[in-house]
Amino acid sequence: MDKLNFKGSVMLNPTPVVLVTSKERDTGKVNAFTVGWVSTVCTKSPIIAMGIRPERYSHELIKNSGECVINLPTKHLVKIVDYCGVVSGRKEDKIKKFDLKLHDGVAISTPSLESCPVALECKVKSITPLGTHDLFLLEVLNVKVDDNLLDENNKICFNKANLICYSHGEYYGLNANPLGSFGYSVRKNTNSKKKKRRKKNHKSPK
Ligand SMILES: Cc1cc2nc3c(=O)[nH]c(=O)nc-3n(C[C@H](O)[C@H](O)[C@H](O)COP(=O)(O)O)c2cc1C
Numbered sequence: 001m002d003k004l005n006f007k008g009s010v011m012l013n014p015t016p017v018v019l020v021t022s023k024e025r026d027t028g029k030v031n032a033f034t035v036g037w038v039s040t041v042c043t044k045s046p047i048i049a050m051g052i053r054p055e056r057y058s059h060e061l062i063k064n065s066g067e068c069v070i071n072l073p074t075k076h077l078v079k080i081v082d083y084c085g086v087v088s089g090r091k092e093d094k095i096k097k098f099d100l101k102l103h104d105g106v107a108i109s110t111p112s113l114e115s116c117p118v119a120l121e122c123k124v125k126s127i128t129p130l131g132t133h134d135l136f137l138l139e140v141l142n143v144k145v146d147d148n149l150l151d152e153n154n155k156i157c158f159n160k161a162n163l164i165c166y167s168h169g170e171y172y173g174l175n176a177n178p179l180g181s182f183g184y185s186v187r188k189n190t191n192s193k194k195k196k197r198r199k200k201n202h203k204s205p206k
Pocket residue numbers: 017031032033034035036037038051052053055056057058059081082084085086087088089090133166
C-alpha cells in the first residue's frame with residue numbers, strides 16, 4: 001500500500017471534546033465553550049494542556065479569573081457541544097439558552113455543568129502564546145464524578161458514562177465494550193495458570 005503525504009497539520013484524531021465553563025470575575029456571569037485541543041500532559045502534578053484562541057470570550061474569562069472547569073459531555077449533549085463551539089458567549093448567554101443547571105465550585109469558584117457526569121476543576125498555571133492558539137497549562141485541583149458511575153468497589157466506570165470524542169470534524173460516541181485494558185498484552189493469564197496447577201496436582205486414582 002502506498003502512503004500519501006500531507007503537509008504538516010494537527011491531524012491527531014480522535015481528540016476529546018469537552019465543555020469548558022468559566023466565570024466573569026466582576027459580574028459572575030458563567031459561559032461555556034467547546035474545546036477539542038485538550039490533553040493530559042502530566043500526572044503529578046495533574047496538568048492538562050489546552051489550546052485557546054485569544055479572540056474567544058472564554059480566553060478572556062479564564063485568563064482574568066485564573067480558573068475554569070473541564071466538563072466531560074455525554075452523547076445526549078452533543079448538539080449543545082456543537083452550539084457552544086460555534087456561538088460566542090459575547091453574543092448569547094449559552095447557559096440560559098439551554099437552561100443548563102450549574103453545580104457550585106468546590107476547589108474554585110467557577111461552577112460545573114450538572115448534566116456532565118465528570119468535571120475537572122482547574123487553576124491556570126501558565127499561558128504561552130504559540131500562534132493561532134495560546135497554550136493554557138491547567139492544574140486539576142478537584143474532580144467531581146456522578147455517584148452513579150461508581151461500582152461496588154468504588155471504581156469509576158467511564159464506559160457507562162456515554163462520553164463522546166471528536167475526529168476530523170465529527171462527533172462520535174465511545175464504544176462501551178473495551179478492546180483491552182492497560183497492560184493486558186503482557187499480563188499472565190491467571191486462569192490458564194490455575195488450570196495447569198490444578199492438572200499438575202490432580203492425582204489419578206490407581
Ligand atoms: C468541536 C469543536 C472544538 C473546538 N475546539 C476549540 C479549541 O480547542 N480551542 C478554541 O479556542 N476553540 C475551539 N472551538 C471553537 C470555540 O468553541 C468557539 O469559537 C466558541 O464559540 C467560543 O465561545 P466563547 O466566545 O463563548 O468562548 C471548537 C469548536 C468546536 C465545535
